[in-house]
Amino acid sequence: MLHIVNKSHRQTSSLASCLRLAQDGHALLLIEDGVYAATTAGAASAGLAEALARLKVYVLRPDLEARGVAAALAEGVTAVDYTGFVDLVAEHTNNQTWL
Amino acid sequence: MKKFMFVNRKAPYGTIYALESLEVVLIAATFDQDVSLVFLDDGVYELAKGQDTQGIGIKNHSKTYRALDGYDVEKLYVERESMQARGLSEDDLIVDVEVLSSAEMAALMAEQDVVLSF
Numbered sequence: 001m002l003h004i005v006n007k008s009h010r011q012t013s014s015l016a017s018c019l020r021l022a023q024d025g026h027a028l029l030l031i032e033d034g035v036y037a038a039t040t041a042g043a044a045s046a047g048l049a050e051a052l053a054r055l056k057v058y059v060l061r062p063d064l065e066a067r068g069v070a071a072a073l074a075e076g077v078t079a080v081d082y083t084g085f086v087d088l089v090a091e092h093t094n095n096q097t098w099l
Numbered sequence: 100m101k102k103f104m105f106v107n108r109k110a111p112y113g114t115i116y117a118l119e120s121l122e123v124v125l126i127a128a129t130f131d132q133d134v135s136l137v138f139l140d141d142g143v144y145e146l147a148k149g150q151d152t153q154g155i156g157i158k159n160h161s162k163t164y165r166a167l168d169g170y171d172v173e174k175l176y177v178e179r180e181s182m183q184a185r186g187l188s189e190d191d192l193i194v195d196v197e198v199l200s201s202a203e204m205a206a207l208m209a210e211q212d213v214v215l216s217f
Contacts (some may be wrong), residue, residue: 006113007113008141010111010140011110011141032111032112032113033114033141035141036103036110036141036185037188039185041185041186042186045184061154062154062155063154065150065151065152065153065154066111066152066155066157066159067111067112067147067150068144068147068148068149068150068151068161069144069147071149072186077208081154
């Protein structure tokens with residue numbers, strides 16, 4: 001399953017709920033305000049290190065760039081473009097968006 | 100003249116709040132009021148340097164903060180705790196701001212006539 005999170009982890013509990021319920025081996029794609037969790041300072045407060053150990057974590061690069069935080073990308077997170085987003089949706093049998 | 104404070108607590112593009120706040124700030128400024136802008140929590144991200152919105156097809160409104168002093172809006176405050184928690188320093192911000200502690204921020208808020216929250 002592909003999990004998609006579009007909210008800041010400091011503003012809502014969407015990412016925390018996603019991480020609590022995502023199973024090992026699942027994929028997580030951070031988009032829109034969700035990308036702040038993929039920055040070095042964000043990853044620490046979002047518990048992303050633990051997630052990286054058991055999930056494949058992706059982030060949408062245009063959303064990082066829009067917010068001026070592309071240079072602060074946390075280690076272990078894979079940045080994708082819109083084509084990569086489509087590929088991820090196509091590769092996984094199902095997906096869930098955590099609004 | 101009344102003291103108006105605009106409290107910005109949202110990241111720039113995920114919601115419309117940041118842009119709407121800017122619009123209302125500019126309106127307040129034309130009415131010659133004492134306007135302060137405060138950036139707390141994810142609102143600090145509104146001031147991050149190097150925003151490039153080409154890829155998401157949304158107007159980059161971060162440059163508007165630089166135009167604020169042209170409207171005599173010169174009181175911009177950032178809470179230190181919020182900024183540091185996000186790995187940012189004053190050098191990472193697009194405009195000059197005054198960095199305040201939570202206690203200083205609280206005191207500033209308490210002395211306002213009107214506080215508008217975004």
